[in-house]
Amino acid sequence: MAFALASAPAAAQVLTSQYDNLRTGAILTETILTPANVNAAGFGKLFYFAVDGDVYAQPLFLPRVEVPGKGVHNIIFVATEHDSVFAFDAESPGNPLWQVNFLSPAQGITAVSSRDVACPFIRPEIGITPTPVIDLESGTLYVLARTKERGGALSSDRYVQKLHAIAITTGQEKFGGPVEIKAAGFDQGGEFVACQPVVRNRRQKRCGNRIGSCLTGTLPQDSFAPPLQANFARHRFASQRPNARHFHVECIKCE
Secondary structure, eight states, rough: OOOOOOOGGGGGOSGGGGGTTTOOOOOOOSSSSSTTOSSTOOOOOOOOOOOOOOOOOOOOOEEEETTTTTTTEEEEEEETTTTTEEETTTTSSSHHHHSEEEEEETEEEEEEEHHHHTSSSSSEEEESSSEEEETTTEEEEEEEEEEOOOOOSSSEEEEEEEEEEETTTTTBBBBBEEEEEEOOOEEESOOOEEOOOOOOTTTSSOOOOOOOOOOEEEEEEEEEOOTOSSSSEEEEEEEESOOOSSSSEEEEEEO
């Protein structure tokens, strides 16, 4: 196996946004935290971790992960708008156990400027906004990253969204990834709609996906929708295989 994970109660794991695919935000098996011990006198901030950008995605938590050469740790995974993912020891401040970044300024790959998408909420840059999801069976963290790729003399800049599958123990890319998400098709009303990572239209202010990734079985899913618009096309992407190389795309026209 590429990773080692000791048995632990499900309540001690945070693998997806708001704790479950129903997005309930509740851990019904919690037995330690109660209204009596969660108070200003004995419950609060212990320390902080330094990261390289704003954090809109929910941090994830996995106990007793064996990191090669560094032993067993309870890990907090943090994704930033600077297109980075950090793995920190949850019990002590300090440097990350590992960090990956999906940008390459030398190759013209940067985070998306909030000016490019006229986003009033997320500034100054947009990178990883939705919460990643962890697949325990394969030891994989799936994360959706948004970037801007500089064009050449005869081509314009490209706005790209890619699904990365990285090892929870090292942050290394898996399954030959990442894979760029792009599709076009007909919605339920028969209208042809293309999935556009960024729409350059001042009337359509798009800040990206805040829904969060989830797993159905071992297959990652994501949804895309502009949050500030009443009439829009929502695309839902579901990987047809755990390696995230092939996608089923469903397009829904919302009125």
